[in-house]
Amino acid sequence: MAAMTMTRAESRPSDDGPSRVQTFLSRHGGMMPSFAAVFILVLLFIGGEIFLRGDFIRPLTISNLLIDNAYLLVLAVGMTFVILTGGIDLSVGSVMAFTGMLGAKLLAEGLPVGVAVPAMLLGGAAIGLFIGVLVQYFGVQPFIASLAGLFLGRGLAFIVSLSSIKVENDAVLWLQSTRIKIGDWVITPTGIIALVTVAIAAFVLHLTRFGRTIYAIGGSEQSARLMGLKVGRAKIGAYVISGTCAGLAGLLLTAYSNAGYPRNGIGTELDAIAAVVIGGTLLTGGRGFVLGSMIGVLVYGTIKTIINFMGAEQAWMQIIVGALLLLFIVVQRAIVARSEGRR
Amino acid sequence: MTAIYRHRLFWPIVALVTLIVINAVARPQFIKIRVQDGELYGPLISILRDSAPLMLVALGMTIVIATRGIDLSVGAIMAVSGAVALTIIDGAEDPGNVGTVLIACIVAVLVSLVLGAWNGFLVSVVGIQPIIATLVLMLAGRGVALLITGGFITTVNSEPYSFIASGYLFALPFAFLIGVVAIVILSLVERRTALGVLTEAVGINPEASRLAGVRSRSIIWGAYIVSGTLAGVAGLIYASNIKAADANAAGVFIELYAILAVVLGGTSLNGGKFSIAGTVVGVLIIQTLDSTILFLGVSSAQSPVFFAIVVVIVVIVQSARLRDGLAALTARVRSRGAGVQDSDKVEVA
Numbered sequence: 001m002a003a004m005t006m007t008r009a010e011s012r013p014s015d016d017g018p019s020r021v022q023t024f025l026s027r028h029g030g031m032m033p034s035f036a037a038v039f040i041l042v043l044l045f046i047g048g049e050i051f052l053r054g055d056f057i058r059p060l061t062i063s064n065l066l067i068d069n070a071y072l073l074v075l076a077v078g079m080t081f082v083i084l085t086g087g088i089d090l091s092v093g094s095v096m097a098f099t100g101m102l103g104a105k106l107l108a109e110g111l112p113v114g115v116a117v118p119a120m121l122l123g124g125a126a127i128g129l130f131i132g133v134l135v136q137y138f139g140v141q142p143f144i145a146s147l148a149g150l151f152l153g154r155g156l157a158f159i160v161s162l163s164s165i166k167v168e169n170d171a172v173l174w175l176q177s178t179r180i181k182i183g184d185w186v187i188t189p190t191g192i193i194a195l196v197t198v199a200i201a202a203f204v205l206h207l208t209r210f211g212r213t214i215y216a217i218g219g220s221e222q223s224a225r226l227m228g229l230k231v232g233r234a235k236i237g238a239y240v241i242s243g244t245c246a247g248l249a250g251l252l253l254t255a256y257s258n259a260g261y262p263r264n265g266i267g268t269e270l271d272a273i274a275a276v277v278i279g280g281t282l283l284t285g286g287r288g289f290v291l292g293s294m295i296g297v298l299v300y301g302t303i304k305t306i307i308n309f310m311g312a313e314q315a316w317m318q319i320i321v322g323a324l325l326l327l328f329i330v331v332q333r334a335i336v337a338r339s340e341g342r343r
Numbered sequence: 344m345t346a347i348y349r350h351r352l353f354w355p356i357v358a359l360v361t362l363i364v365i366n367a368v369a370r371p372q373f374i375k376i377r378v379q380d381g382e383l384y385g386p387l388i389s390i391l392r393d394s395a396p397l398m399l400v401a402l403g404m405t406i407v408i409a410t411r412g413i414d415l416s417v418g419a420i421m422a423v424s425g426a427v428a429l430t431i432i433d434g435a436e437d438p439g440n441v442g443t444v445l446i447a448c449i450v451a452v453l454v455s456l457v458l459g460a461w462n463g464f465l466v467s468v469v470g471i472q473p474i475i476a477t478l479v480l481m482l483a484g485r486g487v488a489l490l491i492t493g494g495f496i497t498t499v500n501s502e503p504y505s506f507i508a509s510g511y512l513f514a515l516p517f518a519f520l521i522g523v524v525a526i527v528i529l530s531l532v533e534r535r536t537a538l539g540v541l542t543e544a545v546g547i548n549p550e551a552s553r554l555a556g557v558r559s560r561s562i563i564w565g566a567y568i569v570s571g572t573l574a575g576v577a578g579l580i581y582a583s584n585i586k587a588a589d590a591n592a593a594g595v596f597i598e599l600y601a602i603l604a605v606v607l608g609g610t611s612l613n614g615g616k617f618s619i620a621g622t623v624v625g626v627l628i629i630q631t632l633d634s635t636i637l638f639l640g641v642s643s644a645q646s647p648v649f650f651a652i653v654v655v656i657v658v659i660v661q662s663a664r665l666r667d668g669l670a671a672l673t674a675r676v677r678s679r680g681a682g683v684q685d686s687d688k689v690e691v692a
Contacts, residue, residue, distance in 0.1 A: 318482055323483060
């Protein structure tokens with residue numbers, strides 16, 4: 001889909017001038033960080049292929065990348081909505097743990113999937129709503145409001161149970177164990193859910209009134225309000241979406257690990273934020289793409305795969321992810337500054 | 344009366360006093376302080392002692408937040424500082440030597456200072472958003488700490504080093520005194536010189552203050568250096584308390600608690616005006632609440648729910664919406680009682 005937008009964008013400046021590239025750059029300065037992410041992803045793949053092992057650019061590796069990071073992808077999608085409004089949601093990691101525990105507990109008590117899964121999504125949405133109301137109606141900074149959500153989710157996860165709960169429900173396990181093969185490509189239902197989430201999010205953000213309101217709030221909340229947009233509703237909506245995504249991620253992670261564990265997802269909110277930022281969404285809001293966030297998650301996953309393959313220690317993983325995050329930010333800053341300078 | 348009510352420290356102090364009163368009623372021994380060998384003991388004293396690492400981190404965080412920034416890397420810096428100090432002490436021939444411990448502490452604090460300077464460089468010179476700039480070190484810092492300790496939990500048995508967390512000086516815990524010294528130095532530097540006002544100016548409007556001749560870049564840079572250094576000292580206290588350097592557990596979530604303490608103390612995350620006294624009260628609220636939750640017999644893993652409730656109550660009480668609502672309510676009640684005179688006053692106002 002990224003390729004599609006690219007070709008459409010390139011075909012627009014039809015006159016053959018000397019500065020076709022320049023026109024493109026200046027018109028699409030906001031997309032540059034996302035392109036940089038694509039570029040670096042390709043670079044990582046080529047590097048992995050040449051220096052590490054010959055089978056890096058293979059359908060199976062790329063498929064596994066999606067399957068292993070499905071939950072992070074869903075989290076990053078929700079996070080994109082919130083960050084686009086200029087907010088931040090620190091609660092997603094612990095909400096994911098809470099909904100995972102809630103679902104596992106309900107299933108362990110013999111309730112059907114038809115009850116447990118909606119309960120997980122609603123649980124996530126409720127915490128999202130709670131954060132959104134604090135932000136919108138009580139003027140609490142998103143950082144602090146979602147911090148309350150973080151504490152709440154983590155505590156609730158431990159209240160459900162202090163130890164992990166095994167999931168033996170066939171329907172939930174089916175989500176991860178089924179492998180659908182299309183040629184050499186493999187995908188699990190969890191991967192499909194993640195991709196569908198991305199598609200829905202892209203549709204909502206770019207083709208609905210709600211989505212445009214989200215961008216408008218991030219650009220300038222005051223202007224959006226003066227234009228008569230329903231700022232409050234959209235802003236709360238963004239947090240509810242992020243919470244619901246966290247609930248869905250809880251389902252995916254539970255299916256992935258066959259269990260609910262209250263310590264799941266400590267620090268995952270930072271991974272999600274890092275992925276969104278790497279994908280080209282500015283933390284100040286108003287600029288960014290949900291597809292960019294998907295690229296960000298893939299970059300993150302690729303780095304992880306490479307480090308695992310090199311057999312490096314966990315310590316190096318943290319250092320390299322930190323260093324790469326820094327590299328991305330500096331590169332993006334340089335690109336944005338340049339494209340804005342041209343304008 | 345209104346002056347007291349309107350004071351920005353009013354609500355935080357009310358919260359702290361309420362917590363202490365509830366505790367004192369629920370368990371009378373809470374407020375008892377006993378003297379043993381000229382040293383003070385008791386639940387209140389332990390709260391003061393245990394609050395030292397959070398106090399140091401929150402003080403640094405206050406200055407950073409005043410410049411409209413945030414420092415997420417403090418927990419990681421604590422881990423690095425503890426790892427550096429304990430690796431030096433562990434590698435020395437005589438771990439019990441005061442000189443060795445002193446050198447180890449100085450090196451650890453210097454390393455933390457450099458890490459803080461790195462954060463400041465990213466924010467003030469490169470111009471990266473503070474939350475992201477410090478996120479880099481937050482992610483990478485623990486990895487560095489793990490590398491320093493070689494992936495293990497380094498433990499030492501050093502008399503002078505454990506003195507930092509468990510020793511007593513002038514009948515008070517040494518760790519608490521470190522916190523007091525930090526409070527005093529920071530208050531003097533920020534409030535007895537123009538630095539505090541300049542910091543607030545930078546936080547309120549960086550561009551305007553730069554045009555007015557304030558060296559905002561140096562001030563922002565300095566704030567992160569202070570935060571890093573204080574986090575380093577906090578890391579020493581933490582490592583001394585458990586007599587080990589645990590790169591994964593040291594200072595986990597402390598950045599969140601520190602930010603919470605700063606906000607509880609009435610400093611806005613939007614930068615500008617800050618209150619060191621408010622932060623001190625905020626830290627004490629958090630530590631007292633922690634002790635209360637433990638006393639209630641709640642598993643420490645479940646305690647975040649209580650913190651969530653407290654955060655919500657505090658931010659709602661501080662919110663403009665509730666204040667406006669209350670003000671409207673009292674105005675209505677008053678005007679019904681006093682009639683015309685009051686409404687005249689309102690018009691004048």
